[in-house]
Amino acid sequence: MFLSERIGIHAALANPAVTSTRKLVPMALQRTSRSLVAAVGLAATVGLILTGCTNTGTDTKGSSSGSSEQTVKASDGPTCDLATYKGEKIDLKDAVVGFSQSEKEDNPFRIAETQSIKDEAAKVGVKKFISTNAQSTLSKQISDIQDLISQGANVLIVAPLNSDGLEPALSAARAKNIPVITIDRKLNAEACSDYVSFLGSDFVEQGKRAADQLIKGTGGKGKVAILLGASGNGVTTDRTKGFVDEIKAKGSGIEIVAQQTGDFARDKGQSVTEQLLQSNPEITAIYAENDEMGLGAQAAIIAAGKTPGKDIQIYSIDGTKNAVSQIVAGQYNGVIESNPRFGPLAFKTLKSFLAGDPVGQDIIIEDGEYDPDNAASKVDGAF
Amino acid sequence: MTAIEPSAGPASSSQLARERAVGAVQSFGAPIVLVIVVIVASFSFPTFFTATNLTNILLQSSFLLIVGIGMTFVIVTGGIDLSVGSVFALGGVLAAYASQWGWVAALVVPLVVGALIGAIQGALVAWGGMAPFIVTLAGLLAVRGIVLAITNGGSTTPLITDPVLKVIGQGGLAGIEWPVIIGLVLLVIGIVLLTRSRTGQGVVAVGGSENASTLMGLPVARVKMSVYVLSGIMAALAGALNAAYTSSGVPVVGVGMELSAISAVVIGGTLLTGGKGSLIGTLAGVLLLGVIQNIINQVGSLTSSVQSIVSGGFLAVVVIIQTVLSRQQRL
Known part of the structure; x- marks a missing residue:
């Protein structure tokens, strides 16, 4: 019914993929302009803006290529x-x-x-x-x-x-x-x-694998913040459980210093990360329960004057083109796929x-x- | 005398007739649009005008209708109640939770809590002199918070196993489901209350002019308070019935429902400024929202963005027609 309009408009205003990506472009350009990676990164980011506009087309191509059929x-x-x-x-x-x-x-x-x-x-x-x-x-x-x-x-x-x-x-x-x-x-x-x-998918397993990636990427030590998905959602519960249990079991050198909800949204992920980085400047890695929040965290890290992927590592779950191309650009560390x-x-x-x-x-x-x-x-x- | 009478007679009576016709179109605007849309849809989609589909639409609309009845009273006084969606969710969760003590408790607990929330909001509006928009916005947030707090942040869903409650939610009489029957009975009571009772006249008068009502000696504050209590009760009841219908008190229901209810009431010809309202119009408004949604599903190939554009555009057209008609009537 009509109530959905409000939610829709709100989401569109609060979480426009295009605006946040645009914000990233000059930053990414500034930081890595000298290396070849910059060219790739810029191309990828520009690509993101383009795919943001013509999403469906790209997706159709992706699925018909069958490269990632379930x-x-x-x-x-x-x-x-x-x-x-x-x-x-x-x-x-x-x-x-x-x-x-x-x-x-x-x-x-x-x-x-x-x-x-x-x-x-x-x-x-x-x-x-x-x-x-x-x-x-x-x-x-x-x-x-x-x-x-x-x-x-x-x-x-x-x-x-x-x-x-x-x-x-x-x-x-x-x-x-x-x-x-x-x-x-x-x-x-x-x-x-x-x-x-x-x-x-097995959501607990996804959380567990994200923890494995993080342990491997950080060498098993550091301070981690978790960006939780929407509360009251079974996916959030499972991805948290899988991650936390695996860290407890295999990552004794890793400390989970904060867990806050980012509602699976990019803008929320960004603002929460901004606050987390101020209250816990020692954070060395972020686990986001979906890519959108991970990308928000990335923007917040850049805004705080640090290099995402190096100063603070980012791991998330979903496998969107936006996040994976950030790994290619060297500004993101790992993504566990949740095949849609x-x-x-x-x-x-x-x-x-x-x-x-x-x-x-x-x-x-x-x-x-x-x-x-x-x-x-x-x-x-x-x- | 004989020369004047015939000339004055037809002139005034034709003008009167025209005014009456326009007035009728305005107060029956929503039902008329509803009939047109139903006829068009029946010819366009073979699966639209079927018994199953029509009873589905009725059942799906019954919960919003109950909320809309309370909302109509509030809007007629010139107020607004934004808390209904949250109260709807709370009513459902409480009903499901209380169903462990039987179906009577499952209905009484939500109604009492709904009345209490309405009373607090009503008191703040009536005696505190605060803006209904802000008071009930606070209600929307706070009550949603209560819903999340009592369900473990929304992760627990209390289930309903009580057989009587399940019959109330899912059973029916002569092929018509109980929520529909309850909604229609409440509508009739509401119509009698609003148009034929002293209380109803008081509600209309307060909405028409608060100062005049005060001067006339009407208990303005009491009237205002009572409509918020009514709205709280209706929203909680609708929530409880919805919980019975879905066999569970899902914490995330009712988000944005206040806007659907307000839309339905306004489409139905009730003025947002108060002083004039029609419950038959609200019924038509609720059904229009349901029918439009159903038609979008009948098309079956619209993306979610196009669906939003279609329903938004439709709402705009209806409001434009309403406005044009009411302007003509004033002239």
Whole structure:
């Protein structure tokens, strides 16, 4: 409903990728103008501005090149098949496929995710593809899914906004035996009964791998600040847990000196880092729970007169082109990927499920990682 | 005499008729636009005018309708209540939490807390003489904070298992869900209260002119206080019903709901300056928002940015039509 406009406008005003990137250009130019890296860095940053404007185009190219298609890491748990779910056999080509996206496509992850589902629907050649966007409103996601069902959707792909609260939508699908595949966030509901299966990353593992990268990059010592994601979000909890536990286990020389929320937003990441650098000038590394906050932290470090990537290292999770190209430029240290390109895997799962084959209830995908050694060669595969 | 009468008669009666017609269009502007949009959508989308889809829209709109009823009373007094979205979330969380003591508690606890929040805000506005915008903005922030505080920063979602409460949220009578029935019953009560009762006349009078109302001996402060209490109760009730509907008290619901409610009320022809309002209009405004959203989903290929442009543009058009009509009536 109309409430989403306010959030949208607010986000656009407060977090414009273009303005913050523009701010970076003269700084980056000043600091590294003598080396060859500067040219690369500048080109990358200018590239960012360009991709900021023509995001969708670049993303389509990226996903069609298939360089970073999702691969399944683990799917050894219980399975689900059509008979158990009591669904009807239908060819995907004759099916109306409904997709319910949770958040606005105003960040690289959601843009790439929606685009990937859309592209794959076209590639598979489904009878009709309908997509909706809940714009971060739970009640809208419920009504979106109900609308999709009343429009005759035969299968549903849902990116849940929240782990709880979608019950009315799920029971509407259940009443018509419509298979529901959930992606990127897991529901607190029963697999193969309330929904078919969950496709997504292991967020705890992502946090753990970020910790591994940080321990390796810092040589196992230093003072770290964590920029947390939005509170009340399961992704935040998992990425924090994985990171903190791994530091405790393997990084005895590393001290976590601060944990503050940056709400997954670039501007918030920047302002929080500014404050952190003032109150804890001894910070040597930052772990941001998504790339946007990491890029905000980078801007804050530059503003404080320090060199990101050297004086203060930055590690984050997502794998956006913006962050990975900063690794190439030497101003960022590591990114753990959270692959948003669910299209091919989601449709493959649906296809085998509808054909009557068993599919895993928890399909965990393999996420890549970017470091200074591989970033230059893999940056084109980032989203 | 005989010469004047016929000439004066038709002139004044035709002018009266025209004024009456324009007046009708204005107070029924939103319902008329709603009917037009529904007709157009029915012919454009084969899956629009179906029983499932229409009952879906009704159900989806019922929670906003309940909030909108309270909001209409507040706006008629010339006030505004920005806290409803947060109170909606708090109502849901409290209902889910209290459901462990049965469904009566699950409904009573949110209503009492909603009334209390309304009373505090109302007292500050009525006797403290503070601007409703600021008082209820403070309410929006503080109540959202309370919601986060009692849910562990938003990470805990209390669940509802009480069977009666689930029926209230998800069951229905003759194919119409309980939240819709409750919303419509409250609407009828609201209409009677606003147009046929002394209290309602007091609400309209205070919104029309506070000074005149004071001079007439109306209890202005009490009237103002009572509309915020009503709004708090309605928002909390809507939240509790929404929790029953979703079987859980999700802390993040209701963000920005105050703007949806205000939009619906204004689209419905209630003046933001107060003194004039229509609950039928609010119903039409709420349904319009629901229908527009549904149509966007029927198209099914609009990106989220285009969706925002479409709904924003639509709101602008409706407000322009309202303004033009009310200007004509004044002339």
